[in-house]
Amino acid sequence: MHIMPMSSFQPQLPFAYHCMAFSPEQYQDADFAHFNQPLPSKLGRAVAKRKAEYLAGRVCAANAIQQLGRPHYVVQSAESRAPIWPEGVNGSITHSKGVAMAIATDKVDVLGLGIDIEHMMSDKQENELRGQILRDDEATAFAALGQDHPKPLTLVFSAKESIYKALYSVVQTFFGFDAAKLIDHDVKHLRFALTASLHPTLPAGTEITVYYQSSDEMVLTECVHLG
Numbered sequence: 413m414h415i416m417p418m419s420s421f422q423p424q425l426p427f428a429y430h431c432m433a434f435s436p437e438q439y440q441d442a443d444f445a446h447f448n449q450p451l452p453s454k455l456g457r458a459v460a461k462r463k464a465e466y467l468a469g470r471v472c473a474a475n476a477i478q479q480l481g482r483p484h485y486v487v488q489s490a491e492s493r494a495p496i497w498p499e500g501v502n503g504s505i506t507h508s509k510g511v512a513m514a515i516a517t518d519k520v521d522v523l524g525l526g527i528d529i530e531h532m533m534s535d536k537q538e539n540e541l542r543g544q545i546l547r548d549d550e551a552t553a554f555a556a557l558g559q560d561h562p563k564p565l566t567l568v569f570s571a572k573e574s575i576y577k578a579l580y581s582v583v584q585t586f587f588g589f590d591a592a593k594l595i596d597h598d599v600k601h602l603r604f605a606l607t608a609s610l611h612p613t614l615p616a617g618t619e620i621t622v623y624y625q626s627s628d629e630m631v632l633t634e635c636v637h638l639g
Contacts (some may be wrong), residue, residue: 413443413464418513420511421632423527424600424623427517428479430472434511436464447471449486465512469505472514476503480518494580505578509629515634524609524637526577529570530570531630545569545589547607555596560597562625568594571602571622576618578635583610592620600624602633 415434438462444451450472455463473487477498487505488496497503503516504525515527516546533541542565551566556565567612572589579587592604602622609615623634 413439413467415468416475420627420630421513421529421625423513423515423632423634425515425525425634425636427515427522427525428442428476429513429515430475430479431511431513432468432472434464434468434512436461436510439464439467443467447474448484449460449474451567452510454489454490456604468512469507469514471504472512473505473516476516478500478512480516482518486572492580504574506573511630512579513632521638522636523639524578524581526574526579526633526635526637528573528577528633529630530573532563532628533566533569538563541565541569545572547593549588550594553596557594557597557602558598563626563631567602567624569637571604571624571629574633574635575595575604575620577613578637579610582613582637583586595619614624 413434415432441534444467444536449467455466469609470487474484477485477619485498495505501516502522502525504527505514506527506529508529511529513529515525551613554564561567572592575592591608593607595605596603602624606616606618606619625632
């Protein structure tokens with residue numbers, strides 16, 4: 413599988429990261445050994461695209477961890493499919509259409525990290541998926557976001573994915589898009605409020621900031637949960 417470093421986005425969070433482009437159509441199972449990564453048995457029958465995405469994400473994760481001064485580490489997956497990071501490390505992995513990124517930190521005040529790359533939805537997709545991603549009480553804030561960005565639903569979808577990843581290490585259970593609502597934005601941040609208590613330390617009303625940046629094709633969102 414052909415890969416190359418990529419710097420379309422540089423995360424705003426000040427943590428170790430690695431981003432790369434990869435070619436799923438050139439993937440071969442031998443690529444796992446080439447990158448010193450085991451091919452999980454659960455992916456044995458997966459299509460090449462899925463294997464390539466998994467491998468690219470794990471290569472990025474291993475690189476980010478090594479930037480913390482740690483030896484090569486294989487990020488396995490829990491039953492929940494959440495990545496299993498080394499003791500004392502929090503991180504996040506994302507991939508979208510031939511682009512992968514991982515971010516990691518060993519700072520003790522970080523309880524969770526979430527990043528998400530999405531390629532921009534078409535106008536048709538944004539219209540069709542709006543009811544699945546937005547709450548009714550987000551309409552005003554969403555309309556304001558739409559005044560500044562041509563693909564507001566892509567931004568909100570990605571941001572809610574990052575929120576889920578950042579909070580999961582503490583919440584330890586699934587929660588949906590309706591658990592957080594958009595309340596405000598500026599040129600670099602989206603602000604959300606939790607609509608229900610997800611954990612004793614995350615009661616309803618807790619405000620969460622998501623960093624974002626976008627190009628013509630993609631958006632990157634980032635969220636950090638501090639203790």
